[in-house]
Amino acid sequence: MDIWECSAVVTGAASGLGAETARYLAEAGAKVTVIDIDGVGVQKIADEIGGLAVHCDVADSLSLEHALATARQAHGAARVLVHCVGRGHSAPIVGPNGPMPLEDFRQLVEVNLISTFNMMRLAAADMAQLDPMENGERGVILSTASVSAYEGQSGEAAYSGSKGGVVSMILPAARELGPLGIRVVGIAPGLFGTQTLFNMEKNLDSRIANQIPFPHRFGDAAEFAMLVIHVLKNVMINGTVLRLDGGYHR
Numbered sequence: 001m002d003i004w005e006c007s008a009v010v011t012g013a014a015s016g017l018g019a020e021t022a023r024y025l026a027e028a029g030a031k032v033t034v035i036d037i038d039g040v041g042v043q044k045i046a047d048e049i050g051g052l053a054v055h056c057d058v059a060d061s062l063s064l065e066h067a068l069a070t071a072r073q074a075h076g077a078a079r080v081l082v083h084c085v086g087r088g089h090s091a092p093i094v095g096p097n098g099p100m101p102l103e104d105f106r107q108l109v110e111v112n113l114i115s116t117f118n119m120m121r122l123a124a125a126d127m128a129q130l131d132p133m134e135n136g137e138r139g140v141i142l143s144t145a146s147v148s149a150y151e152g153q154s155g156e157a158a159y160s161g162s163k164g165g166v167v168s169m170i171l172p173a174a175r176e177l178g179p180l181g182i183r184v185v186g187i188a189p190g191l192f193g194t195q196t197l198f199n200m201e202k203n204l205d206s207r208i209a210n211q212i213p214f215p216h217r218f219g220d221a222a223e224f225a226m227l228v229i230h231v232l233k234n235v236m237i238n239g240t241v242l243r244l245d246g247g248y249h250r
């Protein structure tokens, strides 16, 4: 896809992987709308890249529809959606105070999984109305999973479950939306040095980074953003979840 002047929406863009992706997209000439629950943080990113900031809790379906309508009004229907919103979570199923509150799991699924499907359906409906580009492509939907979807640690059953759902929906969505010229791709990051990681890993130290075969360090958000740009440009990447983890298996 030619990113120049195309309308792009990035969620979770106030920080970490989403913020850097928004920077890369703007640098590539896209008209970027950045969405986040952190209104101040997302406005800062929008000011930096000359984009549009929308404050929104993606767990609130109406608010999300409104956010996309605001983006559409400003930049036209998005051809690119990069859904980076996610909440880390690490807690035992049964802890010292008894079973994990079910509500914690519900909220996690709401933010990590339900919002992914919600973004997908809303963005795809908009993309389907767009004229196809030269190669017949109408848009790309990129969602963020995690290597925890495959190899969750002890204490990550809830988080891994929420990300496993993201992985499972990529192929069937690509099969369904392919005839409309819409590609659907997932990225499963390993360990990236962002707030989500710091929230989940209580004892982060160099030993964890040393378990990454190469390079022995946490991923940089720019490496995630570079992959997003490549996926957008490379039309053959579709219906798959790409691991970005330095060979790390937990």
Ligand SMILES: NC(=O)c1ccc[n+]([C@@H]2O[C@H](COP(=O)([O-])OP(=O)(O)OC[C@H]3O[C@@H](n4cnc5c(N)ncnc54)[C@H](O)[C@@H]3O)[C@@H](O)[C@H]2O)c1
Pocket (backbone or CB within 6 Å): 011, 012, 013, 014, 015, 016, 017, 018, 035, 036, 037, 038, 056, 057, 058, 059, 084, 085, 086, 087, 088, 111, 144, 145, 146, 147, 188, 189, 190, 191, 192, 193, 194, 195, 196, 197
């Ligand atoms: N950092 C890692 O090591 C790692 C590993 C695997 C997967 N991931 C995934 O990558 C994605 C990006 O995470 P990150 O590492 O950049 O973390 P981050 O904490 O820096 O960014 C997450 C962003 O999502 C926003 N957000 C959270 N809940 C929201 C909501 N309900 N509505 C709107 N915005 C909300 C936060 O305000 C924040 O700006 C997440 O889906 C995360 O699960 C990260």
